[in-house]
Amino acid sequence: xxxxxxxANILAKYWQVFLIQGIGYTLLLSVIAVAxxxxxxxxxxxxxxxxxxxxxxxxxxxxxxxRGTPVLLQLYIGVFVFPMIIPKLxxxxxxxxxxxxxxxxxxAYVSEIIRSGIEAVDVGQMEAARSLGLTHTTAxxxxxLPQAVKNILPALGNEFIMVVKETSLASTFFVGxxxxxxxxxxxxxxLTMECLAIVGVLYFALTYILSKILKAFERRxxxxx
Amino acid sequence: xxKMSKILCMLLSVAMLLSLAACGSSANTAxxxxxxxxxxxxxxxxxxxTNGTNGTLTVAxxxxxxxxxxYDVAKSGDAAIVGFDVLLANYLAQELDMNLALKPMSxxxxxxxxxxxxxxxxxxxxxxxxxxxxxxxxxxxxxxxDNETEQSIICLKENEGKFTKPEDFVGAxxxxxxxxxxxxxxxxxxxxxxxxxxxxxxxxxxxVEALKAKQIDFLAVAHGNGESIxxxxxxxxxxxxxxxxxxxxxxxxxxxLQKGNTxxxxxxxxxxxxxxxxxxxxxxxxxxxxYAGVSTLDELGFDDEGNKITE
Numbered sequence: 001x002x003x004x005x006x007x008a009n010i011l012a013k014y015w016q017v018f019l020i021q022g023i024g025y026t027l028l029l030s031v032i033a034v035a036x037x038x039x040x041x042x043x044x045x046x047x048x049x050x051x052x053x054x055x056x057x058x059x060x061x062x063x064x065x066x067r068g069t070p071v072l073l074q075l076y077i078g079v080f081v082f083p084m085i086i087p088k089l090x091x092x093x094x095x096x097x098x099x100x101x102x103x104x105x106x107x108a109y110v111s112e113i114i115r116s117g118i119e120a121v122d123v124g125q126m127e128a129a130r131s132l133g134l135t136h137t138t139a140x141x142x143x144x145l146p147q148a149v150k151n152i153l154p155a156l157g158n159e160f161i162m163v164v165k166e167t168s169l170a171s172t173f174f175v176g177x178x179x180x181x182x183x184x185x186x187x188x189x190x191l192t193m194e195c196l197a198i199v200g201v202l203y204f205a206l207t208y209i210l211s212k213i214l215k216a217f218e219r220r221x222x223x224x225x
Numbered sequence: 226x227x228k229m230s231k232i233l234c235m236l237l238s239v240a241m242l243l244s245l246a247a248c249g250s251s252a253n254t255a256x257x258x259x260x261x262x263x264x265x266x267x268x269x270x271x272x273x274x275t276n277g278t279n280g281t282l283t284v285a286x287x288x289x290x291x292x293x294x295x296y297d298v299a300k301s302g303d304a305a306i307v308g309f310d311v312l313l314a315n316y317l318a319q320e321l322d323m324n325l326a327l328k329p330m331s332x333x334x335x336x337x338x339x340x341x342x343x344x345x346x347x348x349x350x351x352x353x354x355x356x357x358x359x360x361x362x363x364x365x366x367x368x369x370x371d372n373e374t375e376q377s378i379i380c381l382k383e384n385e386g387k388f389t390k391p392e393d394f395v396g397a398x399x400x401x402x403x404x405x406x407x408x409x410x411x412x413x414x415x416x417x418x419x420x421x422x423x424x425x426x427x428x429x430x431x432x433v434e435a436l437k438a439k440q441i442d443f444l445a446v447a448h449g450n451g452e453s454i455x456x457x458x459x460x461x462x463x464x465x466x467x468x469x470x471x472x473x474x475x476x477x478x479x480x481x482l483q484k485g486n487t488x489x490x491x492x493x494x495x496x497x498x499x500x501x502x503x504x505x506x507x508x509x510x511x512x513x514x515x516y517a518g519v520s521t522l523d524e525l526g527f528d529d530e531g532n533k534i535t536e
Contacts, residue, residue, distance in 0.1 A: 002459055017298050076334070080341040090343065094328070174288070174329035184296040187289025188517070190457040192430035 006194045014185050018198055022181035023206065025095075029167040029177055032099050034160045037106025044111035045118070059111070066108035072169050074101050079173055094173040102167065109159055117152035118144060150221060157214035161207050168203075178202055263297065265512035266307060273315040277324035284314045284325065285339060286349040287332040289428065291453055292510075292517035293350040293478075303327050309513045310348045310478075313367060316505065317346075320496035332428075333404070336361075339481045345489060347481040352406035353474050362486055365494045366477035368506045374476045375448035376410055376469040379455065381436065385463035388443070391415065393467070400424035400432045400441035407445035410469045429454070436462065445469070453517065 011018070047059035066074070078101035083090035089097055121144050129139035171179035178199050186195040286306070288294040294308035306327050318325035328344050335347040339361060346364075353363060368374075378399070380388065388394060391414055398421040401407040411422050424441045426432035433454055436444045443465065446454065455462050482490050500506060 014298055076337060079330075079334075080337055080343050083343060084341070094330070172331045172334055174331075183289045184298065186430045188291050188295045188297075190291075190430060190433060190454050192434050 003194060003197075006191050007197060010185060010189065010191060010194055011198065014181075017181045017184060018178065018202060021176050022178035022199070023202060025176040025180070026164060026167050026178045026206065029095075029099065029102060029170060029175070030160065030164045033102035033106040033163045033167070034110075034156075036099075036103030037110045037159070037163075038156065040103060040107035041110025042114055044107055045114035048111060048115055049118075063108045063111055066105055067112075071101075071105055071166050072172065074105055075169055075172060077101075078104075093175075095170075095175045098170045098173060098175050102163065102170070105166070106159065106163055109162075110156065113155045113159060114148070114152055117148040117155070120151045121147045153221060154214070154218050157211070157217070160214070161210055164207055164210065165203065262516055263307070266312070266516045269312055269509055269512055270315060273312075273319045275319045275322055275324060277322070279321055279323045281326050282314070282318045282321060282323040282346065283328055283344040285328045285330055285335040285344040285347040286310055286314070287335055288329050289430075290332075290350055290450070292449060292513040295517060297516075307513070307516060309510055310350060312509045312513070313500075314348050316500060317348075317493060317496050320499070321492055336481065339483050342483050345482070345486075346493065350478050351481055352409075353477070353479050354406070354409055357479075357481065361484055362482040362490045364480040364482065364490060365497050366479055367497050367500065368477050368510075374471065376407065376445070376471050376475075377448050377451050378443045378445050378465045378467045378469075379436070379451050379462055380443050380465045381439070382461050382463050384442075384465060386466040388465040388467050390467070391418065394443065395419050397421065397442040398424055398440075399443045399445060400426055400435055401445040402426055402429055402432060406447070406475055409475070410471065411445050414469060433458070433462070449514070456518065 044059050044063065047055045048063070050056050050059075075098060078097045079094055082097050082100065125143055125147065126139055129143045130136070134143070167177050168179040170177055171183055174180050174183065182195045182199045186192050189195070286294045288296055288306045288308070290308075292308055294306065294310045296305050297307045298305065300307070303326070306329055311327065314325055314327065328338065330338060332349060335349050335351075338344045339347045351357070351363075353366070357363060378388070378394075394415060395418060399411055399415060401411050401422075401424070403425040408425070415422050424432075424435070426435065429446065429450060432441070432444050435441050437458070448468075451464060455464070480493060482493070
């Protein structure tokens with residue numbers, strides 16, 4: 001009972017920290033990461049399919065490194081090493097470096113999603129298109145990609161949900177998302193489980209609603225196919 | 226599918242209800258005169274001034290550690306980060322004639338930030354340790370009231386006062402925060418004895434939960450933090466009655482600077498010496514204790530206990 005009273009008291013006093021700041025920054029970071037990831041991920045996927053060996057190798061190396069190291073470590077590098085390379089970053093709040101890291105991280109995963117989506121389209125489709133006289137580019141754009149998108153979108157939705165949860169690691173640098181809200185409030189009240197419970201419910205609500213929206217979207221895609 | 230949307234509706238309405246309830250009661254708490262809690266602190270803070278002729282002093286700190294550094298969510302921006310170390314940072318900025326930029330981050334990250342030169346100085350309740358002195362420039366000591374001078378062990382209420390000598394802890398599990406002064410003290414005191422000291426926690430809050438869940442029997446804390454923890458634990462936690470014998474070098478806090486940054490170190494030490502001479506520290510610490518203590522207790526409905534810390 002004390003637990004629930006504490007939760008109610010915390011929410012009464014700090015609801016803005018959790019509901020407005022916390023959810024706001026979590027969504028902001030996730031949208032930045034996924035939008036940036038979708039853009040640069042497409043470029044990476046293109047690079048990986050490119051005929052230029054160097055470009056292909058560089059893209060492969062980047063993807064392997066990003067996928068093979070923890071996000072937390074990447075965040076530390078982003079916040080402390082990037083400003084040494086780009087001095088402009090050092091005068092900006094940490095959320096800029098954190099966003100860049102999340103975009104890079106998300107790009108690597110998205111590029112793999114796109115690559116597998118394209119490869120899942122039967123080779124015969126390309127062969128048929130080419131034998132009908134379409135150029136490689138036209139065949140890609142109007143035959144292969146429209147079919148690939150259907151494979152890609154659900155996986156991209158999953159990536160979005162993953163990113164929502166991954167942004168929690170950005171709390172190491174107090175950028176303001178939900179986990180930072182938890183740190184702020186429990187540092188003040190020393191009521192850890194209560195704050196965790198609140199943040200847990202909010203994360204679940206966010207991802208649950210998101211996955212429902214994505215499901216609805218997927219169904220519409222199927223209906224139009 | 227219908228079922229799903231029903232559940233969703235329920236979740237949403239619960240969230241709405243909660244936030245409505247939240248709106249109602251936050252209006253009540255605001256009427257209680259919150260400004261008074263911060264009054265002493267704000268007076269100290271507004272007493273500092275700087276022209277910023279020597280650029281900006283960037284300070285790393287981990288604001289999840291009342292009363293040394295914590296968030297006042299009623300304020301916004303940099304001003305929301307408050308506490309003893311923030312007053313000290315403002316004082317240093319004034320003495321060095323620099324503008325101040327606070328960089329909040331986790332305790333571990335504070336050290337990485339100093340090491341990489343990402344910030345000029347870390348002021349976050351750091352204690353002197355031999356390892357730190359090897360890898361960083363450490364400033365002279367500054368005094369943080371009894372937060373550091375007394376180091377204690379807390380336990381569940383039922384064991385209050387039963388453990389007073391190191392031998393009493395044989396066979397028990399003692400927890401502590403990693404990379405903290407308590408770790409050094411626990412290892413020095415119990416390292417040779419039959420005591421389980423393998424329980425390292427990344428932050429105090431988690432450690433307190435482990436104590437409540439009886440995963441550990443005891444938790445080593447700085448006395449000031451112990452008071453905050455006991456106050457917010459609704460009387461289920463208490464001091465054991467055991468205090469560590471704290472060596473003089475551990476009793477105070479230091480600031481961390483990048484190895485080799487002796488120029489800034491000298492200026493910081495001169496400012497710290499002046500603060501010590503004029504006895505600024507105790508006033509600052511009391512102001513922060515009122516600030517943190519009352520917010521923790523009164524605001525969250527622990528009125529009965531609240532008076533103890535504010536007096």
